[in-house]
Amino acid sequence: MKKQHKIILGVLACMMLVAIALMYKLHWFGAGMKPQHEATRNPDRVAEAISDIHQVTLNPKKESPKEAVQIEFPLYGNTIEDFVPGLYKIAMDTKGLLNNDELEDVVLVLQNKTDSTDLRPTLILLKQPEGGYRLYASSLLAIGAAYINGDYQQYDSEDISIDQKRNLIISTYGSGPVGNRETRYRFIDNELVFTYMETFNAGAGQQTRATYDVLNRKVTVEDINTMKEDMPATVSHGTLPQHPLYFFKELDPTTVFSE
Template sequence: MKKKVLFFSFLLFLFYSFDLLAENFPQKANKVEDFIPKAWKSVVIKEGDLNNDNIKDVVLVIQKDDPDNAVPLFNAYEDLIDIIDANQMIILVLFKDKNSQYNLVAKNEKDFIISAGKAVEELAKIEMFISHNFDKDLSKAISIENNTLHIFTAIRNSYGDLNLSEYVFKYKNNKFELVSLKSFSEEIHSSYETKYSFSFDFLSKKVKIESLVVDSKTNKNLTDNKKEKTLNIAEKYILDDLTGTTKSKIIKKYIYDK
């Protein structure tokens, strides 16, 4: 009995410890800056109408500002070429109302988007939040189009292999639901390149798949396989709950396990 009490006490300790580490955000504020906690910084502030009320809302990406979480980046000759930030990122969606107040309607702090430094620490296994042009302008990693939220992630490993994704969310049933996911990957070999693409439409419950092999010397297609299939999707993928491995789980479940 004593062991059980100690075990549950330990679980409670862990629960409250994690709760203390979590950041507390206001539900409503007059300024976007009021949603940035102490020792954090904003990296993206993107404006656009997300709930079709003709008022500009805000997508805010913040990052912890801890200098101890800096990752040195070396080239093949072990020369230091850059210092990149591995601090945690959080994405917040703020609806602006007719009284010019900002309301917190969505929040992801589950490492759905991660910094370049964190991706390096993970040995390029998880895509990072990055401009799809691979420059340092992170504002290009988010766009708001036709009342939908687009988020871009990508990674290129030391072999030159590329993976990139575009997530599209729409505000439905008081949540931001994933309505589209496009994924592209490219593997470079000595004499050919292999390109894969998946395009999920969670509204029509369909996926388009393409596998393309290109001759590196002639740039001609060696094979080009395309197919489309209907999926039995019951899950709702919500922005608040996504992680850095959500995409790989979706692909595994609906592509490779079928």
């Protein structure tokens, strides 16, 4: 075979290898591509997605949730440490303007020092004009336990914050079936109420994102098919049933919409 023909065949072979590699990459790493959306009003799909999300969020390894045991915290304290019982330590904290005055409030998440699977209290401490803090409310269900069965960490990372619009934001992120969840609360008529939640879960061939606009009773569910190169997405809309305000001190965000 002539040298020129060998060179041409070599170039063609290289081009074929590059094309095969590119097709492989597009198939497995298509998550970076912009999905094509198809909007629809499908309340049945919304209900199905909510059920699926809560099934994996509640019990990613099928353990029974730990029983909530109410803890007595002081109603007033001069410092935030006054609200931390000896058995607990501060796991997370944030400061900001939360209620309707201009005094900087504090939110604490506590951790049992001897039991990593214990439910973690979240305390809302309102700064007082005369100094010190008043305990507005505590919740054992706002964020959940850090570990299950002592060695299984529920979340890869977590965060609490107070934004400039006076929203308390609690975020948890998990790479496994537990997924991601963000809940928001805001003071309305002197009560801290549940206003918004967003969840994200990824499984074999599909990603599902759900947003709950609680105050406006709107639910949006986006399903992304990651098995296809263009990653088509279907967006379904639904309406939450009429319900009185959900209060922070009474709410379990993992079950509030599961019924």
